Amino acid sequence: MRLIIATGIYPPDIGGPATYSKKIAEEFSKRGLDVKVLTYADSIFSNRDIFARGKIPPTPPLEKGGDLKVIQVPRSHNIFARYFLYTRKLCKLAKTADLIYAQGTVSEGLPAYLASKLTGKGYVLKIVGDPSWERMGGAIVPVSRYEKQGCGTVYASGRKQIGCHSPNPPVVGFGTMTPSKRFLDLDEFQGIKNLPVKTKMLRWVERLVAKNAKKIITPSEYLRKIVMGWGVEEEKIKVIYNAVDTVESADSMLNTPLAPLKGGDKEDIILSAGRLVPWKGFDLLIDIMPELLKVNANFKLVIVGDGPENERLLNRRDEALPRLYSEDKIILTGKLEHEELLDLMRTAKMFILNSGYEGLSHAVIEAMQIGIPCAISNKGGNPELVENNRTGLLFEYNNRREIVDAIIKLWQDESLRERVVSGGYEKIKGFSFERMVGETMEILEIKKLRN
Numbered sequence: 001m002r003l004i005i006a007t008g009i010y011p012p013d014i015g016g017p018a019t020y021s022k023k024i025a026e027e028f029s030k031r032g033l034d035v036k037v038l039t040y041a042d043s044i045f046s047n048r049d050i051f052a053r054g055k056i057p058p059t060p061p062l063e064k065g066g067d068l069k070v071i072q073v074p075r076s077h078n079i080f081a082r083y084f085l086y087t088r089k090l091c092k093l094a095k096t097a098d099l100i101y102a103q104g105t106v107s108e109g110l111p112a113y114l115a116s117k118l119t120g121k122g123y124v125l126k127i128v129g130d131p132s133w134e135r136m137g138g139a140i141v142p143v144s145r146y147e148k149q150g151c152g153t154v155y156a157s158g159r160k161q162i163g164c165h166s167p168n169p170p171v172v173g174f175g176t177m178t179p180s181k182r183f184l185d186l187d188e189f190q191g192i193k194n195l196p197v198k199t200k201m202l203r204w205v206e207r208l209v210a211k212n213a214k215k216i217i218t219p220s221e222y223l224r225k226i227v228m229g230w231g232v233e234e235e236k237i238k239v240i241y242n243a244v245d246t247v248e249s250a251d252s253m254l255n256t257p258l259a260p261l262k263g264g265d266k267e268d269i270i271l272s273a274g275r276l277v278p279w280k281g282f283d284l285l286i287d288i289m290p291e292l293l294k295v296n297a298n299f300k301l302v303i304v305g306d307g308p309e310n311e312r313l314l315n316r317r318d319e320a321l322p323r324l325y326s327e328d329k330i331i332l333t334g335k336l337e338h339e340e341l342l343d344l345m346r347t348a349k350m351f352i353l354n355s356g357y358e359g360l361s362h363a364v365i366e367a368m369q370i371g372i373p374c375a376i377s378n379k380g381g382n383p384e385l386v387e388n389n390r391t392g393l394l395f396e397y398n399n400r401r402e403i404v405d406a407i408i409k410l411w412q413d414e415s416l417r418e419r420v421v422s423g424g425y426e427k428i429k430g431f432s433f434e435r436m437v438g439e440t441m442e443i444l445e446i447k448k449l450r451n
Contacts, residue, residue, distance in 0.1 A: 220381030276307030281354030368424035
């Protein structure tokens, strides 16, 4: 079988989709498929290079291994040039392929849709989020506009937020939450029609691409229901949970899931990781540190990640809590390599994820496998990973009191830590790589592969 994996990111890019694309491509290649990966990538080519004399220079493969070939389309071009080049390259590859496996609905999915129409080759789509919602940074809306529609007001993290059930509230702003603005989560966003033009266009594209896919893979039941709400037939959608490789400690001494809790010499590190975007809730984790340090002066908050909120959070470090930062009680590491993050997990007391949206978190799965207790928000696919008080702790997104209580419980209660770590370790046994590969092969209708 000849398969094209169309992705937006691929190593050395960092992120769950990049890691997934590489591992699934390598595995399929090992099993006898002719696999080609098409990805956007950083490149030395400029727009002038691309269009000079009407010729497109060849884009060399990033790596080869067996029958696996990775081809790049430079990110340095403007969006129209990028999409044109990606679509043109995908059409050329599709002519000799049996199937396209697209890793998203827009930057990969739209070219896959166009290539399918032009070449007659079908595509399977993996959906891990809603790009139209993500483009808005998690929709930020004026509280006053909602209050005029009779929306109730609640409070979290010292910020005025609202619970609104209006069928069509206005979405008119972007950026960071303030006392006059609030976060609109993915569930609420699905029913909103009064959107900016660009967001409407993205929504139209993602739903067009999803409806025309042969089959769709989502990493959680939560996302399956979201996609069904786009008008996609239920029988086309299959949930395949993400998987992580077996994680071993650097010194090969991680013999049991409880081993990290037995050392006694670990710092009380509260670890969180993710892209620095408004809906990840890092602000609140910073806000609660003074309260937590009154309970335990040895707490240290470590936030791993990069993104559009990076500069603002760095400024916050310098302006809002200078004393805490000068004592290294709150550390923003920036982007780390995957192995560096895993090593940091091994030193942490707990992993906290205060996210307003998650499809299914790779980081939480890895934390469970390494053997550190997790406390995460009850949004998105998170409850499919964590059963409260059995495999971890769940709290309401951005609920200051619940997050503080969860952190203190995990720090003080050794029996609770052992219970949730043991339960989490058992839970992720169902997230094996072999299981994920087998189920994906079934959806892609791959029947004959050599071992």
